[in-house]
Amino acid sequence: MDCYIYFKMPDAKAVAVIAEVALLQQRLRALSPELQQTGMALQRRPDLKQGLITWMEIYREVPDNFEAQLRSALQHVDFPELQYAERHAEYFVDVVVCA
Incomplete structure (x- = not known):
């Protein structure tokens, strides 16, 4: 299962968003060895x-x-301080498509 989280922020906070997501992903890798092997973007x-x-x-x-x-x-x-709009998480699973 994959998780997609989207949110909106003012353009002026782009550098802060990138830094906070990097910290978030670093923290997630520390919490979950499984996530170290999978992709984050x-x-x-x-x-x-x-x-x-x-x-x-x-x-x-x-x-x-x-x-x-x-x-x-x-x-x-520090996402709560950066948030302009709520974060929305959605989950998707792979589907095997037969030709």
């Missing part, structure tokens, strides 16, 4: 809408207890 939309950037955190092959690990890791970063 941070993406952003290429365009601004009303001065806001839409950000996307991507966590591949998350463990069953990922939500608890994420809550714990978030206690060690």
Whole structure:
């Protein structure tokens, strides 16, 4: 299962967002050995809408207890001060497509 978390922030806070996501992902790796082997990424939309950037955190092959690990890791970063809008998490599973 993969987790995608998106949120919006003012363009002026882009450097702070990148730094906080780096800390968050470092903390998650420390909490979960499984996450050290899977992919983590941070993406952003290429365009601004009303001065806001839409950000996307991507966590591949998350463990069953990922939500608890994420809550714990978030206690060690400054996202609440950076947040313009709520963080939205969505989970997806791979589908085998037969031709």
